[in-house]
Amino acid sequence: MSDTRKAPHAIDVEVGARIKLKRKLLRMSQQSLAGKLGVTFQQVQKYEKGANRVGASRLSQIATALDVPMSYFFDGNQGGRQDDDNPHITRETDEVALFLSSREGFNLNRAFMQIPSAAVRQKVVLLVKSLARAEEEAQ
16 A cells, blocks of 8 residues: 655644744744634644644734744745755755754854854854864865
């Protein structure tokens, strides 16, 4: 018997990733978002993974709960195409969003924001870039 399940559409995955990113940036649990939407936290998980499509009315509810315009979920995504001027923008944006939604990314950015000096923050950025280059050269 063949498996008739389809893989999630790229746009559904992108919308789900943006829901998850904004929810985490707000330090909101899946349970809390689910309560605002009147669904289970498992349903929120499915939305965030792109496993279940988010209808227009539900997306409007999510946008309200996360205090963002509906366009937030589609920014940088022109029907799944990449930016013509910069073909890497969608992939790079996705990688950054994924990192920011991780515990490590959140903690790093939170600590970085607590550095009051712009000069020190710039030195941290230069240090990280230097470490990344050294890692690439070692490989």
